[in-house]
Amino acid sequence: MPRPTPDLAAEVAEALEAFLRHLELERGRSPHTIRAYRGDLTGLLAGLPRPDLTSLDLPLLRRWLADAHAAGTGRSTLARRAAAARTFTAWARHTGRLPTDPGARLESPRPRSALPEVLRADQAADLLDAAGAGAAENDPLALRDLLVLELLYATGIRVAELCGLDVDDIDADRRTLRVLGKGDRERTVVFGAPAERALARWLQLGRPGLARPGSPPALLLGARGGRLDPRVARSVVHRAMTAVPGAPDIGPHGLRHAAATHLLDGGADLRYVQELLGHATLSTTQLYTHVTVDRLKVVHDQAHPRA
Structure with a gap:
């Protein structure tokens, strides 16, 4: 884990490192979440007027958010920063580093639930047909890319979940995947016959061509035999989308939206x-009902005689 910026006083830096270890070891937060908290809190703590945490109060927290808002920071980022600050001050109060919890009264704007741009079903079919044609010669990378697209669309799993799959996580007979999601929550997702065929071709003809003696047990491999990097998987999706005229330029999360919708x-x-998407609350999944209602309104306006 990298060290915080040298602008932080020793006592403040020690508290930040202890908090980040708490997130990692006791709360099981992902490396991505810890990096985000580090960046947010380093910016906050660098503005302390004294070299200790006792000057961290509610007015300072509010000014920190107000300055970020004035600089054009988006609502989602402001909400994330406020959440990071509240989590940190609650921990600091619990561990005796602060006499009170100033973040308990910190409010932040709710992020707007923007409707995602969704791939139509016919565009998804064109995407997968084009990828299938590209894999016709059984090139290992083309077979892998086809499986990436098929599994993302068939299951709606996140790209990090996809790249974290091992071969043993596949139950080919039942057509299921064992997925480790956010917060180390495990779930089982199903996939259909097209993904099953892409999986069989990859395991038989593609993966052996990329595997090396030191390769991990990962289901998906990179060109050098290591576990497929999520950044490469994202580039696979963006590149594949160029084969579908008129389709939005979406990444793996766009395929997740499409699968749900x-x-x-x-x-x-x-x-x-x-359950398929691994959402902790139903309210998160309900975003997709807004997408389908929006589409229903378009159909109604076009087809109903009294629209």
């Missing part, structure tokens, strides 16, 4: 989609 369009129960 198309399931709901097909009549899937909202709680089933919640």
Whole structure:
């Protein structure tokens, strides 16, 4: 774990490092979350007027957010920074580093739930057909890229979850994946026949061509035989989207949106989609119902005689 910036006083830097260890070891936060908290809190703590935590109070927290807002920081980022500050001050109070918790009264703007740009079902079919044609010669990388697209769309899993899969996480007979999601929550997701065929071709003809003696047990491998990096998987999706005229330029998360929306369009129960996506709360999944209602309004306006 990298050290904080040298602008922090020794006592403040020690408190930040202890907090980040708490997030990692006791609360099981991901490296991505810890990096975000480090960046947010380093900016906050660098503005302390004294070289200790006792000057961290509610007016300072509010000024910190206000300055970020004035600089054009978005609502989602402001909400994340406020959450990081509240978590830190609660921990500091609990560990005796602060006499009170100033973050308990800190409010932040709610991030707007912007409707995601969603791939239509016919565009998704064109995307996968083009990838399948590209894998016709059984090139290992083309077979891998086809499986990346098929699994992302078939299951709606996150790109980090996809790249974290091992071969043993696959139950080919039941067509299921064992996925380790956010907060180390494990769930089982299912996939259909097209993804099953892409998986079989990859395991038989693609993966052996990329595997090296020191390769990990990862399901998906990079060109040098290591575990596929999520950044490479993102580039695979963006590159594949260029083969679909008129389609939005989406990444893996866009395929996740598409999978959820198309399931709901097909009549899937909202709680089933919640389980598939690994959402902790149903309210997160309900975003996709807004997408389908929006699409329903378009159809109504175009087709209903009294629209």
